Amino acid sequence: AQTVTQSQPEMSVQEAETVTLSCTYDTSESDYYLFWYKQPPSRQMILVIRQEAYKQQNATENRFSVNFQKAAKSFSLKISDSQLGDAAMYFCAYRSARNYGGSQGNLIFGKGTKLSVKP
Amino acid sequence: KAGVTQTPRYLIKTRGQQVTLSCSPISGHRSVSWYQQTPGQGLQFLFEYFSETQRNKGNFPGRFSGRQFSNSRSEMNVSTLELGDSALYLCASSSQTGFSGANVLTFGAGSRLTVL
Numbered sequence: 626a627q628t629v630t631q632s633q634p635e636m637s638v639q640e641a642e643t644v645t646l647s648c649t650y651d652t653s654e655s656d657y658y659l660f661w662y663k664q665p666p667s668r669q670m671i672l673v674i675r676q677e678a679y680k681q682q683n684a685t686e687n688r689f690s691v692n693f694q695k696a697a698k699s700f701s702l703k704i705s706d707s708q709l710g711d712a713a714m715y716f717c718a719y720r721s722a723r724n725y726g727g728s729q730g731n732l733i734f735g736k737g738t739k740l741s742v743k744p
Numbered sequence: 745k746a747g748v749t750q751t752p753r754y755l756i757k758t759r760g761q762q763v764t765l766s767c768s769p770i771s772g773h774r775s776v777s778w779y780q781q782t783p784g785q786g787l788q789f790l791f792e793y794f795s796e797t798q799r800n801k802g803n804f805p806g807r808f809s810g811r812q813f814s815n816s817r818s819e820m821n822v823s824t825l826e827l828g829d830s831a832l833y834l835c836a837s838s839s840q841t842g843f844s845g846a847n848v849l850t851f852g853a854g855s856r857l858t859v860l
Contacts, residue, residue, distance in 0.1 A: 668853050672848055731789035732849065735786070
């Protein structure tokens with residue numbers, strides 16, 4: 626079974642600085658998708674960034690980028706120029722690319738990292 | 745475009761009761777998934793529906809059930825509530841028209857269930 630591990634329960638960053646959140650996963654599959662979701666106090670999960678395992682190029686979305694190391698099964702999120710609005714829980718998630726009888730497959734989440742941003 | 749709407753946002757029940765939660769997906773989205781979020785277990789997959797059919801189910805007891813209607817709206821039901829069922833229940837929809845693990849899930853704000 627696949628697992629996702631986020632080893633940093635809490636992180637803190639100064640406004641305008643850069644922070645990196647760690648995520649490792651375990652899988653025997655070669656084709657899969659990885660996601661970072663953000664959950665602010667409002668509770669709504671918001672997709673931050675997505676990475677396809679077959680792509681070597683790291684995904685980037687504005688101030689958010691990932692460092693995807695497939696061999697090491699590592700998928701870290703870098704937030705540049707941190708803003709107060711970035712404060713939230715961040716969840717790393719895995720989804721298999723296998724077709725489970727027509728199902729798109731469920732997301733497997735890590736336990737999350739609580740990010741605080743200091744003004 | 746309206747997002748994923750979940751009702752009610754908050755509810756309190758007592759042990760032994762049952763509860764029904766509702767989820768209206770984004771217009772045009774036909775796939776709806778449910779997740780349970782607790783401090784101890786984190787986010788766990790409950791089930792997924794597509795075109796009124798359950799396509800996938802997580803490892804939860806039979807007290808947890810769901811259904812999807814022809815308009816893609818979904819409900820989940822928990823019977824004989826236990827204290828451990830206290831959680832945030834999140835619904836997510838996607839525009840899945842065929843299989844693709846890349847389909848992005850859009851989540852609702854959740855229904856916070858407290859069981860006393």
